[in-house]
Amino acid sequence: MDDKKIEWREIRHILLLFSIVMVSVIILSYLAPHQPTTLSTTTGSVGLAPWQTALGYGIYIAVGSFVIFFILSRLKQKNLFLRVFEAGFIILGIWALLTVFFPTALLAFVPGVLLVFFKQYFPGLTNTCAVSSAIGFGLIFALEFGFAVMFFFLIVLPVYDYLAVYVTKHMVKMADMYVDQQLAFLVYAIRRIDEKTVSSIKLGTGDLIFPSAFVGGMAVSGLPFIMVAGAALGAVAMLAYLLFRIQQTLHAYPAIPYLAFGCFVGMLGGLMINVI
Numbered sequence: 422m423d424d425k426k427i428e429w430r431e432i433r434h435i436l437l438l439f440s441i442v443m444v445s446v447i448i449l450s451y452l453a454p455h456q457p458t459t460l461s462t463t464t465g466s467v468g469l470a471p472w473q474t475a476l477g478y479g480i481y482i483a484v485g486s487f488v489i490f491f492i493l494s495r496l497k498q499k500n501l502f503l504r505v506f507e508a509g510f511i512i513l514g515i516w517a518l519l520t521v522f523f524p525t526a527l528l529a530f531v532p533g534v535l536l537v538f539f540k541q542y543f544p545g546l547t548n549t550c551a552v553s554s555a556i557g558f559g560l561i562f563a564l565e566f567g568f569a570v571m572f573f574f575l576i577v578l579p580v581y582d583y584l585a586v587y588v589t590k591h592m593v594k595m596a597d598m599y600v601d602q603q604l605a606f607l608v609y610a611i612r613r614i615d616e617k618t619v620s621s622i623k624l625g626t627g628d629l630i631f632p633s634a635f636v637g638g639m640a641v642s643g644l645p646f647i648m649v650a651g652a653a654l655g656a657v658a659m660l661a662y663l664l665f666r667i668q669q670t671l672h673a674y675p676a677i678p679y680l681a682f683g684c685f686v687g688m689l690g691g692l693m694i695n696v697i
Contacts, residue, residue, distance in 0.1 A: 427668040431610030431622050432661070438552055438608045439660055442629045443636060443653045446559040450637035453521045453564055474566065475573030483581045490591040493598065500602060507604045508537045510626075514554025517561040540605070550605035555629035562630065563637025571631075571638035575685070578631055579678035586675040593673050596625065622667060624660075628676040632656045635684050648691035655687020656680045 469477070489506070493499045512533035519529035536553070540546045562571065585592035599606045600623065607623040636656070639649045659679040667674060 427610075427622050427664075427671070432664045432668060434610040435608060435622055435624055435664060436657065436661055438548060439624065439629060440657055442552055442555045442559060442633045443656065445556045446563060446633035446637040447640055447649060447653060449518075449521070449556070449560050450563050450640040453560065453641075471569035472573040474570045475577055479574060479577035479581065482578075483585075486585070486595070487589070487591060490595050493595070499598070503598065503602055503604055507606065511537050511540075511550045511554050511605055514557035516557070518553070518557030521560060521564065544603050547603050547605050548608050551608045551626050552629070554605065555626045555633065558626075558630045559633035559637055562634035563641050566634070566638055568635075568638040568642035568644060571635040574631060575635050575677075575681040578627075579675070579681050582675035582677035586673060592625075592675075596623065596673075622664065624676060628680060631677065632680045632684055635681075639688070645691065645695045647695050648688050651687035651689075651691025651694070652684045653687065655683035655685070655690065657683070658687070659683030 493502065496502055512530060515533035515536065516529045519532065523529055536546065536550055540550055566574070582592070596607060598604075600609075603609075606626050608626070608629065610622045636649050636653045639652060640646075659682055660676070663674060663676060663679045
């Protein structure tokens with residue numbers, strides 16, 4: 422059996438995980454108490470326009486990821502650094518999710534710490550950690566920024582994602598490092614071939630977080646549900662198309678441009694239905 426071949430069940434698995442994050446963030450965005458938070462209060466107090474906030478944080482994310490890659494490429498003990506970085510990502514993601522609903526911030530750290538501990542002994546929890554953290558970050562971004570900022574985020578980030586995959590290629594190299602260590606910065610479709618574990622398809626947690634934060638931001642900002650649902654369905658449809666392309670070509674593609682396009686087209690479709 423070809424260990425590079427992508428099977429349909431693997432595509433369905435990734436689509437399911439992506440859909441779980443999208444639906445969870447939408448539901449939680451409607452349920453979460455909508456109140457001013459640290460980032461939104463700070464950015465609002467200095468009079469930043471949504472596009473300025475999105476551009477600023479977009480640059481911060483781009484520079485941060487490149488700096489992390491630069492550090493990793495020169496560290497001898499990169500495995501330890503990656504494990505610590507992963508633990509922080511999981512704990513903060515789950516903490517962000519729980520503190521929206523539970524005021525006791527200290528107790529909100531406990532589930533994340535426990536999940537990090539058990540993952541060391543049960544690597545099969547990788548997708549659970551990635552999905553849980555993505556839901557937490559997607560929700561907190563939706564509540565912090567709302568629709569306008571996330572709209573501009575999905576304009577800025579596809580440019581970075583394209584450059585990171587096709588020009589600097591550091592995101593592809595980082596993904597390879599994450600796969601080698603089975604880290605929760607990606608969701609995987611994993612199968613076994615001849616007693617060997619093979620991960621033939623994967624999706625970065627950033628590709629889960631930002632589209633879900635966009636649709637969550639739409640919900641938080643009070644846009645019609647048909648537009649929220651349309652954006653989510655559009656993202657899922659474009660991810661299905663992207664995974665089909667990956668299956669045919671076996672090449673790495675930047676996912677955010679496809680997902681952002683799906684969100685925008687689905688949102689416009691929902692708006693047209695709402696108007697009619």
